[in-house]
Amino acid sequence: MKQDVPVVQCELLDTGYCLAWEHHVIQGGAHRQLHCHSLVALLYHPQHGRLLWDTGYAPRMLEVTQRLPFALYRMATPLCLDPQLAVKAHLQRRGLAPDAIGRVIISHFHADHIAGLRDFPRAELIALHSAYADVGGRSGLSALRRAFIPALLPTxxxxxxxxxPAFTGEVLPGLGATHDLFGDGSLLLVDLPGHARGQIGMLAHTQRGDLLFAADGCWLTRSIREQRPPSRVTHLFVDDARAMCTTLGHLHTFAQARPDVMIIPSHCPETFAREVEQQP
Ligand SMILES: [Zn+2]
Ligand SMILES: [Zn+2]
Structure with a gap:
């Protein structure tokens, strides 16, 4: 990154977790259950103010999954949520109203990333066009097949x-073209296809160093190190399994080219323990 790039203040917030089998989220994983937290980044840009990377879980996730077909979502990923972990509650404890958030960047439209979206009624909502085009008109089972719950979207x-539109800016090693959100190099959005149509990641220049938010480009950072994708049983909710494996390879290439960058998948328990739980 260039020297005069503004530093974005970044805080990682835990919004609750679901239970997942390790041998599902990574091929060759153990037969044990993992706590897969849904992480959100609260960012503060010196010129553009506060923004969120995803909105994670929120209590309404339990309401919208009460009845079929969306009850199946909760059966597939049992939820452990606490209203105090909703982003809105995190902000309240910091003395911030929902209006303090000017923008929300949506990595993709899976329910565990957008459940808090309705808590920010004034924010600009930023996503890749192809991501919304894939889910926007869906309802019922067709939406569920995309792990998308329409009631979570603001009206x-x-x-x-x-x-x-598709990105055409500065190229990141392995990952390809980016979109420079503010035109100053501080937040670069990048394609992470495969897991969900139009999924994006974000390279952020922060006070904690350069961070790559990898969304669900992988569930475990171990997947990147060992280039080991999730098990085939997860493919039911995956947009394009081949592209997902290619993206994992691209993340591996990026990690080798930029060892200075910490990669933060949304749900990795190892990252959660180190970067959230053990933080002062
Ligand atoms: Zn996802
Ligand atoms: Zn997810």
Whole structure:
């Protein structure tokens, strides 16, 4: 990154977790259950103010999964949520109202990343056009097949959304073209195809160093180190399994080219323990 790039203040927030089998989230994993937390980044840019990377879980996740077909989502990923872990509650404890958030960047439209979206009624909502185009018109089983729960989207979503075309900016090693969100190099969005249509990651220049938010480009950082993808049983909810494996290879290439960058998948228990639980 260039020297005059503004430093973004970044805090990682835990919004609760679901239970997942290790041998599902990584091929060759143990037969034990993992706590897969859904992490959100609260960012503060010196010129553009506060923004969120995803909104994680929120208590309404339990309401919208009460009845079929979306009850199946909760059966597949048993939820352990606490209202005090919703982003809105995290902000309240910091003396911040929901209006303090000017923008929300949506990595992809899976329910565990957008459940808090309705808590930010004034924010600009930023996603890749292809991501929204894939889920926008879906309901019922067709939505469930995309791990998308329509009731989680604000009713004025399209009025507040900025839907980005394919990226053409600065190229990151392995990962390809980016979109420079503020045009100053501080936040670069990048494609992470495969897991969900139009999924994006974000390279952020922060006070903790350069961080790559990898969303669900992998569930475990171990997957990147060992280039080991999730088990085939997870493919039911995956957009393109081959592209998902290719993206994992691209993340591996990026990690080798930029060892200075910490990669933060949304649900990795190892990352959660080190970067959230053990933080002062
Ligand atoms: Zn996902
Ligand atoms: Zn996820």
């Amino acid at each position: 004025d979503f399209t009025a507040r959304a900025t839907l980005l």
